[in-house]
Amino acid sequence: MAVTDPPRPRLQVPLLDLKPQYQALRAEILAVLEKVCASQAFILGPAVRELERRIAEYSRCRHGVGVSSGTDALLVALMALDIGPGDEVITSPYTFFATAGTIARAGARPVFCDIEPGTYNLAPGAVGSFLEQQCESRGGELIHRRTGGRVKALMPVHLYGQVADMTALMALAGRYGLRVIEDAAQAIGADDAEGRRACSFGDIGCLSFFPTKNLGAFGDAGLCVTNDAGLAERIEVLRVHGAKPKYYHASIGGNFRLDELQAAVLNVKLPHLDAWSAARRRNAACYDRGLAAAGLGEAVRTPHADPRARHIYNQYVLRVRDRDRLRQHLADAGVGTEIYYPVPLHLQQCFAYLGHRAGEFPEAERAARETLALPIYPELGERELTYVVDSIAGFYR
Numbered sequence: 001m002a003v004t005d006p007p008r009p010r011l012q013v014p015l016l017d018l019k020p021q022y023q024a025l026r027a028e029i030l031a032v033l034e035k036v037c038a039s040q041a042f043i044l045g046p047a048v049r050e051l052e053r054r055i056a057e058y059s060r061c062r063h064g065v066g067v068s069s070g071t072d073a074l075l076v077a078l079m080a081l082d083i084g085p086g087d088e089v090i091t092s093p094y095t096f097f098a099t100a101g102t103i104a105r106a107g108a109r110p111v112f113c114d115i116e117p118g119t120y121n122l123a124p125g126a127v128g129s130f131l132e133q134q135c136e137s138r139g140g141e142l143i144h145r146r147t148g149g150r151v152k153a154l155m156p157v158h159l160y161g162q163v164a165d166m167t168a169l170m171a172l173a174g175r176y177g178l179r180v181i182e183d184a185a186q187a188i189g190a191d192d193a194e195g196r197r198a199c200s201f202g203d204i205g206c207l208s209f210f211p212t213k214n215l216g217a218f219g220d221a222g223l224c225v226t227n228d229a230g231l232a233e234r235i236e237v238l239r240v241h242g243a244k245p246k247y248y249h250a251s252i253g254g255n256f257r258l259d260e261l262q263a264a265v266l267n268v269k270l271p272h273l274d275a276w277s278a279a280r281r282r283n284a285a286c287y288d289r290g291l292a293a294a295g296l297g298e299a300v301r302t303p304h305a306d307p308r309a310r311h312i313y314n315q316y317v318l319r320v321r322d323r324d325r326l327r328q329h330l331a332d333a334g335v336g337t338e339i340y341y342p343v344p345l346h347l348q349q350c351f352a353y354l355g356h357r358a359g360e361f362p363e364a365e366r367a368a369r370e371t372l373a374l375p376i377y378p379e380l381g382e383r384e385l386t387y388v389v390d391s392i393a394g395f396y397r
């Protein structure tokens with residue numbers, strides 16, 4: 001080894017390691033997979049129905065419909081609410097691409113409003129100003145003056161596992177007659193300060209079981225929950241190409257089915273979800289304490305979370321000074337991090353046709369420049385967490 005080589009990291013702390021969770025449940029999961037294989041019933045079988053019932057109950061909703069991914073949950077929710085060409089949906093510019101991508105794929109126009117700097121969630125103040133100043137009621141429809149589009153729905157995102165300000169957003173939706181689709185892909189089991197659960201506020205809640213979410217499948221999977229029996233039925237029909245009965249199509253849907261094998265895995269994992277989310281909260285509290293004790297002042301801002309609410313920390317995201325150099329320093333120390341999200345959606349090339357400019361949503365743009373996600377998965381130990389804190393403190397000293 002050359003004398004100039006950097007010292008080897010004392011510890012490796014990856015952003016996420018799914019292997020310990022699998023090892024703990026391996027025998028049980030392999031047994032249910034074997035059961036599905038023995039039955040050779042791979043499509044919409046008993047495991048899907050069981051998962052739908054249990055996730056609906058967990059999310060405090062009456063109905064659940066399993067779908068192929070979180071993205072397809074959002075898309076089919078928009079389709080079920082008849083949102084399409086000529087319609088507009090208000091959402092956040094600072095989220096995973098699928099939120100606005102599905103609005104555009106449904107044929108509608110995403111309308112972005114800025115976020116709160118503390119929680120990174122859609123700012124009710126910004127939504128209220130848009131509705132009040134840029135829209136008007138014409139013939140029973142809410143029209144966006146500049147585009148002439150019909151503003152039909154609100155799609156808040158419970159980013160990183162923290163419920164958006166749904167009290168204020170639902171009040172706006174009520175006042176302006178908007179439907180509400182909750183993008184709860186990162187927030188299964190999160191509660192707001194009044195103890196109300198993600199997905200239980202709006203018309204349809206959308207969940208993702210992508211492997212990195214708090215409840216992760218062995219591939220792609222998702223679910224829609226709702227309290228409206230009519231909407232649940234529409235989603236069920238759209239999930240199988242809009243067929244009802246089979247081979248008769250009154251509407252055009254898609255193949256949005258949840259795989260039986262994925263549902264079987266998720267049924268094994270679901271009873272552990274609360275303990276995993278509690279472990280993420282414990283890890284977050286450990287970071288909060290450690291970083292406060294390190295006395296880094298303005299250089300590092302820990303996540304803003306209402307102590308009365310239940311944040312499930314799908315991500316633990318810092319706002320930091322000199323973000324990109326800190327990230328390199330942590331990589332050299334063996335600590336995995338990620339930037340969620342480096343380019344806000346209004347500045348994505350594919351949305352150039354919306355005509356947005358840099359500077360239009362300053363909080364979203366600042367978040368994209370300043371934030372960094374740390375490893376937060378449940379199996380992390382105190383030794384790893386302390387090492388991450390020390391590595392951050394070392395960078396600023």
Ligand SMILES: *Cc1c(COP(=O)(O)O)cnc(C)c1O
Pocket residue numbers: 069070071072095096098099157183185186208209210220221222
């Ligand atoms: C993960 C995610 C999605 C999409 O879920 P997939 O299952 O990956 O399709 C949508 N919105 C947000 C906010 C997400 O984090």
